[in-house]
Amino acid sequence: xxxxxxxxxxIGGGLSGLAAAYTLAEAGxxxxxxEKGDYCGAKNVTGGRMYVSLIRDFFPAIWAKxxxxxxxxxxxxxxxxxxxxxxxxYNDADIASEPYQxxxxxxxxxxxxxxxxxEKKGALITVKKKVDxxxxxxxxxxxxxxxxxxxxxxxxxxxDGALSLFAQQAYLQKPLNPKHFAVGxxxxxxxxxxxxxxxxxxxPGQGAARLYMGDVTEGKFGGGFLYTNKxxxxxxxxxxxxxxxxxxxxxxxxxxxERFKKRPEVAALIAGGxxxxxxxxxxxxxxYDHLSKLFGDGILVAGDAAGFSINAGIxxxxxxxxxxxGYIAAWAAIKAAGTGDYSAESxxxxxxxxxxxxxxxxxxxYRHVTESLNHKRFFTYYPELAxxxxxxxxxxxNGPKARIxxxxxxxxxxxxxxxxxxxxxxxxxxx
Amino acid sequence: MNGGKESLNLKAKLGLNVFKENKNFHIxxxxxxxxxxxxxxxxxxCPAGLYSVNDAGAVELSQDGCLxxxxxxxxxxxxxxxxxxxxGATGVQFRFG
Numbered sequence: 001x002x003x004x005x006x007x008x009x010x011i012g013g014g015l016s017g018l019a020a021a022y023t024l025a026e027a028g029x030x031x032x033x034x035e036k037g038d039y040c041g042a043k044n045v046t047g048g049r050m051y052v053s054l055i056r057d058f059f060p061a062i063w064a065k066x067x068x069x070x071x072x073x074x075x076x077x078x079x080x081x082x083x084x085x086x087x088x089x090y091n092d093a094d095i096a097s098e099p100y101q102x103x104x105x106x107x108x109x110x111x112x113x114x115x116x117x118x119e120k121k122g123a124l125i126t127v128k129k130k131v132d133x134x135x136x137x138x139x140x141x142x143x144x145x146x147x148x149x150x151x152x153x154x155x156x157x158x159x160d161g162a163l164s165l166f167a168q169q170a171y172l173q174k175p176l177n178p179k180h181f182a183v184g185x186x187x188x189x190x191x192x193x194x195x196x197x198x199x200x201x202x203x204p205g206q207g208a209a210r211l212y213m214g215d216v217t218e219g220k221f222g223g224g225f226l227y228t229n230k231x232x233x234x235x236x237x238x239x240x241x242x243x244x245x246x247x248x249x250x251x252x253x254x255x256x257x258e259r260f261k262k263r264p265e266v267a268a269l270i271a272g273g274x275x276x277x278x279x280x281x282x283x284x285x286x287x288y289d290h291l292s293k294l295f296g297d298g299i300l301v302a303g304d305a306a307g308f309s310i311n312a313g314i315x316x317x318x319x320x321x322x323x324x325x326g327y328i329a330a331w332a333a334i335k336a337a338g339t340g341d342y343s344a345e346s347x348x349x350x351x352x353x354x355x356x357x358x359x360x361x362x363x364x365x366y367r368h369v370t371e372s373l374n375h376k377r378f379f380t381y382y383p384e385l386a387x388x389x390x391x392x393x394x395x396x397x398n399g400p401k402a403r404i405x406x407x408x409x410x411x412x413x414x415x416x417x418x419x420x421x422x423x424x425x426x427x428x429x430x431x
Numbered sequence: 432m433n434g435g436k437e438s439l440n441l442k443a444k445l446g447l448n449v450f451k452e453n454k455n456f457h458i459x460x461x462x463x464x465x466x467x468x469x470x471x472x473x474x475x476x477c478p479a480g481l482y483s484v485n486d487a488g489a490v491e492l493s494q495d496g497c498l499x500x501x502x503x504x505x506x507x508x509x510x511x512x513x514x515x516x517x518x519g520a521t522g523v524q525f526r527f528g
Contacts, residue, residue, distance in 0.1 A: 036516060038451070042524040043499060107528035128520035147519060163501045165516075176505045183502045185478035187444070188527040232527070241506055245472035253478045253502075254441045277527045278444045280478035280500035 006032045006124075008333050009144055009153035011131045011166055013040030014107075015319050016303025017159030018114045019326030020333075022059065025123035027334050032153070033115075033123060034146050036130035041111030044161075045281040047184050048227030048234035049209055050110075050319045053101040054358060058327045062117050067109040069229035070207025071100035074200065077314060078224075078265065080214040081387030085265050087210075089201075096206075104207050104227040104234065105319070106188070131160070134169050134299070140342065141170060141298035154342045155298055155333040159326060162282045162304040164292060170299050173292035173307075178241040180286030182222060182311065185257060186236025188229070189273040196228055199269055211314055214383025216260055220247045221379060224260050225316075226269070235261070235270060238283065238316070283318065285311045285370050288363040294354070295347040300329040310362060312369050321359050328353045372427040377420075385411060441480045445496035453521035456494060457514070458503065464511045465489060473503040498523055 008024050010017045013035030024031040037043040049072060056063060073096035077088045095101060115125055135143040135150055143152035158166040162181070167173035193204070200208045212224030222239035237257055244253060251259070260266055284290075284307040291307040294300065302308070302325040309318030332350035336342050354360045392407035402410075460470065470490040473482040479496045482503065499522055504514040516522070 036519045038520055038524045041528055043522075044528050045500075045525065046528065108525045109527070111528075130516060130519040161501075163504060175509060178506050181505050183476065183478060183500060185498075185500070234527075241476060241502065244476045245506060250475055252475050252480065254480050257478075258440060275444060275447060277448055277525065278478075278498070279448075279523075279525055279528055280498040280502070282501040282505055
């Protein structure tokens, strides 16, 4: 039987895989992308927001008709303590004007659209096809086995997501450690556009992003999020796996989400809404020190599979890194095709190109941010302190009311101050 | 405490998703690992609530409603679980994601 050979086979039709397929096809390479879902996007989950600004220029033709939900023009942060919360709303004319820096997005819609654009460029996309394993020849990755069929390629790009099964098969990634992962889970709750705009103080078509910290996770490492879509909100939680399993109180993940939805501040926002879908996915949060090895003989790794996502507290990013790394992986494969050399040494150009880019600069810059954030005080003490201070200011007692300064002093607790300054300031300055 | 009520709620929530039948079990506990403490972590962490403790105190696993998120695979490790994605064109198919 004649062997079926492509220039490049891509495992997985998420953002990194589709970005690679689009770029390779545009450059005239024969590329096959294999996706196990019914369509690209069928297995893909986001919390909800894509920072488009950094990647817009790499795919200039796709944005005009892309099924993005709402431009995020309003940034909000909600500090929650058990019985109170403080909402900070940030409006900024710069963020709220075109070209918008970020959009809410639903992956099933966006990825399906992006796949269509890649196909128009000439990429071959086969859905409903699960890759079973990599094929090696003389130590070099030479293709994949999918549904009993062997398909060959000069280069395989692993874009199979956070579980990184194929990078592990090629010994590029170590077994995954719960310390370096979080899980995000969310509901899509449908609301009429006008209702949604009224509740968030938005003009027609505009969008808001709201992050929740503190009691929302019962003080565990993580937070809540709400993104406004066109006709729904994405409402969910992200929790560090270790915190979720080991910190008290031990509450089941789905119960935490129900508890979140029942908070009066949240219940008012989703009242009358209909849940349409419930989704979840793990998120790599190991940062720079726990990225996979990015290349080997005949193989490249991109997107979540490589570990390309960053939790920096109030910004959580990954999708733009996925698209950018897919784009760079494609160019590394194109360069290798020019010389006919698909060895690890030749493909190492991928890592060098990434090293010079915003992506690796971000990863180096944010190297210690996630671990700095992973401190109980940030998720319990400070949100509660903020709540106590506000309570002291606003609550009217049945009796004499203290002035502001003594109220503040009592809330903070003088003995805590040196401790906080010494221990937490160095963490804060790393953010 | 009100775990019964919540899990009913959760079943209804999972019922909103599109699932395509997957005849092959894609997650199984490795022989000899049935009492591994990490399985109890999965009871807490599985967003779909598919791990539960039975009357005998052992962890049971159901696969109906699996969101394929990977949480249990990472928490329990490959030592405890054999974890594969469902076959092509089966399992959850997100319409929003």
